[in-house]
Amino acid sequence: xxxGRAGDKIFVSAARGSxxxxxxIMAAIAAFLVWKAIPALQKNEANFFTSEAWDPNAxxxxxxxxxxxxxxxVSSFLALLLATPVAIGIAxxxxxxxxxxxxxxxxxxxxxxxxxxSIVYGLWGVAILAPHMTDVSEFLNTVLxxxxxxxxxxxxxxxxxxxxxxxxxxxxxxxxxxxREVFLQVPQAHVEASLALGATRWEMIRMSVLPYGxxxxxxxxxxxxxxxxxxxxxVAMVLTSFPGINIHILEDGGNSFAANIVRGFNEATxxxxxxxxxxxxxxxxxxLLVNMAARAVVARRKEFV
Numbered sequence: 001x002x003x004g005r006a007g008d009k010i011f012v013s014a015a016r017g018s019x020x021x022x023x024x025i026m027a028a029i030a031a032f033l034v035w036k037a038i039p040a041l042q043k044n045e046a047n048f049f050t051s052e053a054w055d056p057n058a059x060x061x062x063x064x065x066x067x068x069x070x071x072x073x074v075s076s077f078l079a080l081l082l083a084t085p086v087a088i089g090i091a092x093x094x095x096x097x098x099x100x101x102x103x104x105x106x107x108x109x110x111x112x113x114x115x116x117x118s119i120v121y122g123l124w125g126v127a128i129l130a131p132h133m134t135d136v137s138e139f140l141n142t143v144l145x146x147x148x149x150x151x152x153x154x155x156x157x158x159x160x161x162x163x164x165x166x167x168x169x170x171x172x173x174x175x176x177x178x179x180r181e182v183f184l185q186v187p188q189a190h191v192e193a194s195l196a197l198g199a200t201r202w203e204m205i206r207m208s209v210l211p212y213g214x215x216x217x218x219x220x221x222x223x224x225x226x227x228x229x230x231x232x233x234x235v236a237m238v239l240t241s242f243p244g245i246n247i248h249i250l251e252d253g254g255n256s257f258a259a260n261i262v263r264g265f266n267e268a269t270x271x272x273x274x275x276x277x278x279x280x281x282x283x284x285x286x287x288l289l290v291n292m293a294a295r296a297v298v299a300r301r302k303e304f305v
Contacts, residue, residue, distance in 0.1 A: 226290070
């Protein structure tokens, strides 16, 4: 009995210490970013939050995050909108529709896709996807051109929309894999009770599976969104960097926090590196706020957890 109590105390202490360590690491990262960013921000002669210019290496540095924030948020949320319905559909098919032998193989393939390096997705996007996106962009411009985002005069292939498609394909296996595991945790009694009452398979999923797995689906989507917001190489390879905000996502041009950092870090001056670190700090804060919002949504829907 005493050994068990000692083990409990050790476990509680280890768990508490791990939680404190994670918080300390996050605080240390934030402090490092602030420390490195302040000198560059003090030299900046433009409004850091509203300026669209990015020239921190000039004699008189001028840089702002307006374009970077726009490109990051638009491409990431568009990727989330494209990927989430497909990912949940794949997860439902593997969990409830496919034969047992087929479902195990499909699950393995989905998990394998989640481990593919981003550089591979970037190369595929540049070599295979981008050349075919001009026709898709022109079609969307013709059909949905009355919507400002899909408007514009010259739809192209190296646009925010193309980057969003690549990001959607990248985050799809993450959302699908986690959602599948959540669906498989639904109590079998709930499933059998719905079917026993005469529900069809879709009615069983709608009434028993989706409500139970809502929190898990939100968490999976937020993990996918986090990867999309922080993706670097794939976006840098696919997206052509033009200065200024362009609300027409089908036209070539745009930028994001991560892509801008990877493009400019090697040639940056001391002030330029500080500016890039400052933009990384903003991305850090945005990601933190998104995850806090997701936690708040999940906390409001604990009735099936």
